[in-house]
Amino acid sequence: MHELSIVQGVVELCEQHCGGRRVLAVTLEIGSLSGAVPEALEFCFEAATKGTLLEGAELEIERVEATGYCSDCGVVSPVETYFDSCPSCGAPALLLRTGEEMRVKDLEVE
Amino acid sequence: MCTTCGCPEEGHDHHHDHDGHLPGTRITIETDILAKNNRYAAGNRALFKANGIFALNLVSSPGSGKTTILERTLCDLSGNLRCAVIEGDQQTDNDARRIAATGVPVKQINTGAGCHLDAHMVGHALEELPTREMDILFIENVGNLVCPASFDLGEAHKVVVLSVTEGEDKPLKYPQMFHAADVMLLNKIDLLPYLDFDVEKCLEMARRVSPGIRIFQLSAKSGQGMAEWYEWLRGKG
Ligand SMILES: Nc1nc2c(ncn2[C@@H]2O[C@H](COP(=O)(O)OP(=O)(O)OP(=O)(O)O)[C@@H](O)[C@H]2O)c(=O)[nH]1
Ligand SMILES: [Mg+2]
Ligand SMILES: [Zn+2]
Numbered sequence: 001m002h003e004l005s006i007v008q009g010v011v012e013l014c015e016q017h018c019g020g021r022r023v024l025a026v027t028l029e030i031g032s033l034s035g036a037v038p039e040a041l042e043f044c045f046e047a048a049t050k051g052t053l054l055e056g057a058e059l060e061i062e063r064v065e066a067t068g069y070c071s072d073c074g075v076v077s078p079v080e081t082y083f084d085s086c087p088s089c090g091a092p093a094l095l096l097r098t099g100e101e102m103r104v105k106d107l108e109v110e
Numbered sequence: 111m112c113t114t115c116g117c118p119e120e121g122h123d124h125h126h127d128h129d130g131h132l133p134g135t136r137i138t139i140e141t142d143i144l145a146k147n148n149r150y151a152a153g154n155r156a157l158f159k160a161n162g163i164f165a166l167n168l169v170s171s172p173g174s175g176k177t178t179i180l181e182r183t184l185c186d187l188s189g190n191l192r193c194a195v196i197e198g199d200q201q202t203d204n205d206a207r208r209i210a211a212t213g214v215p216v217k218q219i220n221t222g223a224g225c226h227l228d229a230h231m232v233g234h235a236l237e238e239l240p241t242r243e244m245d246i247l248f249i250e251n252v253g254n255l256v257c258p259a260s261f262d263l264g265e266a267h268k269v270v271v272l273s274v275t276e277g278e279d280k281p282l283k284y285p286q287m288f289h290a291a292d293v294m295l296l297n298k299i300d301l302l303p304y305l306d307f308d309v310e311k312c313l314e315m316a317r318r319v320s321p322g323i324r325i326f327q328l329s330a331k332s333g334q335g336m337a338e339w340y341e342w343l344r345g346k347g
Contacts, residue, residue, distance in 0.1 A: 002225055002257035009143040017139055024134045028143070035260055035286045082285035083318040093321045102143045102260075108134040 003040040006102060007048040013104050014054055021109040025058040033066045033082065033099040066099020147261055150229035154264025157241060164346045165247040167263050169287060170271035171280075172253030175297040177205045178330040179271065180248055184212040187340060191245045196235045198227040198252045205250065215239050226257040229264055246343060255284040266347055267291075273298040274305055278312035281319045288319040293326075295339065300329040 014023050030036050038061045045059045066079040072091035077084075079099060085092050142148065158165045168176045177197075184193055195216040197206045206218035217235040219227060232249060239247075249265060251258040259268075270291035272280050275298060281288040288294070294316055302309070309327070316323055326342070328335030 002260060005224070005226075005228070006143055006260075009146060012146065013139060013141055013143065017137055021135075033286065035256065081282075082289045082320075083282065083315075092318065104139045104141055104143060106139055107137045109137060110134055 003036060004044045004048060006036055007041060007044040010045075010104055011048055011052050011054055014107055015052065018053055018107060018109045021053070023054045023057045023107055023109055025060060025108040026054065027060040027062060027105040027107075029062050029064050029101050029103040029105045031064045031066060031099040031101040033079070033096065034102045036102055038063070062105065064098055064101050067097045068094025068099075069097050070094055144260065144262075147229050150233050151262040151264040154229055154233055154236065157236065158247070158264060158266070161241050161244060163241065163244050163247050164343075165249065165263075165265045166293075167249045167251055167258075167265035167268045168271060169251045169255070169258045169268055169291065170253060170273075171255045171276060174253070174271040174273040174276065175330050176250045176253070176271050177208055179295060179297060179328075180250060181208055181212055182330050182333065182336060183248075183340070183343070184209065184214045186336065187246075187343065188212065188214055191344070192243050193246045193248065194239045194241075194244050196227075196232060196239070196247065196249045198231075198250060200224070200252060221252055225252060225254050226261050227251050227263060228261050232263045246346075255280070255287045259287040259290045267293050269293040269295060271295045271297055272312070272316075274301055274307040274309075274312075278308050279315060281312070281315040285319045288316055288323070291320060291323065293324045293342075294320075296325060296327045297330055299327050299334060300332040 010026065014026055030038060042059055049055050049057060067076050068079040069076050070086040070089060070091050073086060073089040075088040076097060077087050079094055084094060086094055170176055180195060187193060193214050195209045195214055197209060197216060197218045198221060199205055200221050203218040206216045209216040217238050219231050219235055249263055268291040270288055272294060313325055316325060326335060326339045328339055
């Protein structure tokens with residue numbers, strides 16, 4: 001359950017940036033290959049925010065779809081797994097461009 | 111009450127719009143959630159660099175043979191190289207005691223409910239190890255093929271250990287971990303005669319997920335294949 005440590009990271013970041021104000025909403029950007037499961041993050045969020053400035057805040061999760069760059073043909077394509085081959089030329093490996101992010105995008109404070 | 115967001119309705123979806131709120135102030139953050147871990151990892155990496163320490167993060171599912179590989183490696187190498195070990199387990203200091211029996215300095219970290227080591231824990235463990243007299247640091251992570259993939263500890267390489275009793279498709283089932291690793295130890299090859307494990311297929315799948323991954327096939331029990339691993343360690347990667 002490393003989602004709990006991830007949510008604790010979110011709480012820390014928010015408390016650093018919210019200037020002591022109550023946080024109403026948080027938006028995260030979570031890549032589809034990041035290994036973090038949105039449902040599990042939501043599940044941990046309430047417990048992890050209790051007694052913090054984030055208590056009761058809304059959690060908004062924006063999914064970032066994975067894309068990969070093909071160094072053979074130069075095309076960027078959507079990626080579903082770490083081992084997709086290039087759909088445009090069949091090259092066996094793609095370099096991930098997006099999909100691994102775990103970011104706090106923004107906050108809404110009182 | 112809804113347990114996801116604390117609002118009074120049940121069974122609604124969680125894509126709230128913000129129209130119902132009094133307008134709040136929006137603050138842009140755009141910061142990696144693991145930024146703090148990554149800062150500690152950078153601190154560890156700087157310490158390794160300053161002291162010439164080659165640090166390896168050993169990851170695997172439980173029971174693949176990490177501690178057994180370390181015991182044998184330490185017995186065979188610690189004459190020439192100054193080694194130290196950090197052991198991560200949820201509970202017990204069993205593995206640390208096994209390592210201590212080889213005479214090598216070791217520090218156990220118990221993560222309790224935690225499923226992975228993080229860079230902060232490792233930084234504290236380092237305070238209790240002789241970092242000024244250390245050539246190689248082995249960090250044995252908590253047995254778990256999922257969570258430790260996301261947490262940089264400051265290591266030079268993530269070394270994934272896979273034993274042949276686990277099935278050859280592990281790299282595709284746990285791609286994030288194999289993708290994060292650039293060295294793989296395929297352990298327990300002494301058992302191959304008793305199994306239907308397809309080595310070539312396993313290596314092919316590991317390379318698909320992590321192109322360029324360096325693979326050593328070995329048995330911590332019989333000692334077969336250990337020499338190549340030692341050679342790589344002596345050459346420090
Ligand atoms: N046959 C055979 N057994 C092995 C080998 N390496 C380890 N084992 C056995 O596998 C079992 C687990 O080994 P450990 O070294 O404790 O595994 P580990 O990865 O450290 O386990 P955790 O720390 O609990 O995740 C033990 O019974 C070992 O004796 C090997 O190369 N061949
Ligand atoms: Mg062990
Ligand atoms: Zn291509």
